[in-house]
Amino acid sequence: MGRRRRRKIVRVLRRRIPKIFICPVCGKRAVTVSISKETGIAHITCGSCGVSGDVQISEGMTSVDAYCTWYDEVLSKGVEIPLEPSSS
Numbered sequence: 001m002g003r004r005r006r007r008k009i010v011r012v013l014r015r016r017i018p019k020i021f022i023c024p025v026c027g028k029r030a031v032t033v034s035i036s037k038e039t040g041i042a043h044i045t046c047g048s049c050g051v052s053g054d055v056q057i058s059e060g061m062t063s064v065d066a067y068c069t070w071y072d073e074v075l076s077k078g079v080e081i082p083l084e085p086s087s088s
């Protein structure tokens with residue numbers, strides 16, 4: 001004899017994956033990630049300061065992972081900022 005419990009339908013909680021990220025260079029929320037699944041490369045661009053980069057992603061990685069990888073790279077290696085300071 002089993003107790004029957006009516007189960008509520010399990011709702012799959014899908015966390016919304018943010019599509020715009022904070023730029024480590026200019027600090028603005030303007031970084032977008034576009035993933036090319038064919039090549040396994042995520043292309044990251046900041047719409048504000050124009051900094052960009054590519055990171056290799058593996059299967060199952062999301063844009064958030066790609067962004068984090070890139071973020072770490074920027075912090076450790078530094079990145080070339082396309083906007084040149086006006087001093088010369």
Ligand SMILES: [Zn+2]
Binds near residue numbers: 024026027050051
């Ligand atoms: Zn930026």
